[in-house]
Amino acid sequence: MSSESPRGKIIPMHIGRRLVAELMHHARKVPSLPLARTCHIPQVVAARAEASPVPSWTAIFMKAYGLVGQHIPELRRAWIPFPYPRIYEHPISECGVLMEREVQGEPVVLGVKIRGPELTPLPQIDAHLKDFRESPVEKVSAFRQLLRLARLPWPLRRWFLWRVLALCGYRRARRMGTFVLSSLGNYGVEQMHPLTALTTYFTFGPISPDGQVTLKVIYDHRVMDGRTVARVLVRLEEVLNGAILHELRGLARRAA
Secondary structure (H helix, E strand, O other): OOOOOOOOOOOOOOHHHHHHHHHHHHHOOOOEEEEEEEEEOHHHHHHHHHOOOOOOHHHHHHHHHHHHHHHOHHHHEEEEOOOOOEEEEOOOOEEEEEEEEEEOOEEEEEEEEEEOHHHOOHHHHHHHHHHHHHOOHHHOHHHHHHHHHHHOOHHHHHHHHHHHHHOOHHHHHHHHOOEEEOOOHHHOOOOOOOOOOOOEEEEEOOOOOOOEEEEEEEEEOOOOOHHHHHHHHHHHHHHHHHHHHHHHHHHHHHHO
């Protein structure tokens, strides 16, 4: 019997891993901090169950965050470092949504962007999300662009993303978004401190039957302070129990 230890193997880097690695290179440069708050939305849970069609929680929280961004402009701002440090403010919210798709036989996290969720009806947001989830990957322009980026040699990938993130606030918002939204709440999981190259990363945990949910914002401390994010989290609960609840009840009345 051989005394040598078994050796492992080198696995070729999948295109999805290359993409994630490049995004994390830029995200880890952001001095980010997380803040979380437990919110109570029992009426929203009940109204959503009666709505037709039933909107996804992703659509609901995306729109709520966009509505809060109308009144708290820091959520639409970005740190632009080159050629000199400055802060850019975008006129509307643009949400980068993360979703898992299969590419070359393996699951890959890809991003798509929804522009102006605060101005868009919930069924329309959900229709966009459904299209992104179910259309062939090669049919979605945002997916094709990301996969083309991942196929570039790493120096070109790094330079291209740096150019998008560091030079022009308007181009950054249009290409990448003003905030990222993602959740693993449907698995019963709450994210602790996910990283992003954007100003904020918004996530939510599992939603209990009595309407309790933890909302979390990971924020770029160069652009805003903790008290601002605390107000964002308070305002989110108010918007969910206000404007969002009103829209969900309208969907329920139309279905009756």
